[in-house]
Amino acid sequence: MSFSLILASASQARRILLENAGLNVEVRPARVDETSLRDALLAEGAKPRDIADALADMKALRVARKSPDRLVLGCDQILDLDGEILCKPKTITDARTQLMRMRGRTHDLLSAAVVYGNGTPIWRHVGRVRMTVRPFSEDWLEGYLVRNWPDIAESVGAYKLESEGVRLFSRIEGDYFTVLGLPLLDLLAFLTLRGDLPQ
Secondary structure (H helix, E strand, O other), rough: OEEEEEEOHHHHHHHHHHHHHEEEEEEEOOOOOOHHHHHHHOOOOHHHHHHHHHHHHHHHHHHHHHOOOOEEEEEEEEEEEEEEOOOOOHHHHHHHHHHHOOOOEEEEEEEEEEEEEOOOEEEEEEEEEEEEEOOHHHHHHHHHEEEHHHHHHHHHHHHHHOOHHHHHHHEEEEOOOOOOOOOOOHHHHHHHHHHHOOO
């Protein structure tokens, strides 16, 4: 397949999803000050969905400026806990605090994707999954953190559904790929409709 896509993300999970779907992927992580942009948008009263979209857009734009003749995919993921955004935990203490706050509650996980072509955005989508965290015991949580830190530091909410993080949940409503950080089915449908991928 001659078609290739630039992924403006260092996420190994996203790269693997794309490659497993048969795409040729070139990884070029975008250098973006996510914290400053997120804080500025929050100060303006932006909704979590719009923040996820803006961050994905900024990443794609940054890389597309250097390769305007290529398709560039930018992605971002936001965890919305009753209107409050939770970020990737910086320490194991952060992870413990986040998971205790989510225990027994439902949150939204938003995965945004933006594709740039010819230096402009040509497609965007924000996938949403409703995730209910079970009322786990503190003893189980301590063991989970010991077994999975620092790997879970790369994930918002301090969990990876593709590993032991799945045991945190009692209910998940939505697309599995969106939980992993990419609304893959929607992206593939777009690329197929455009003619980049065969029917």
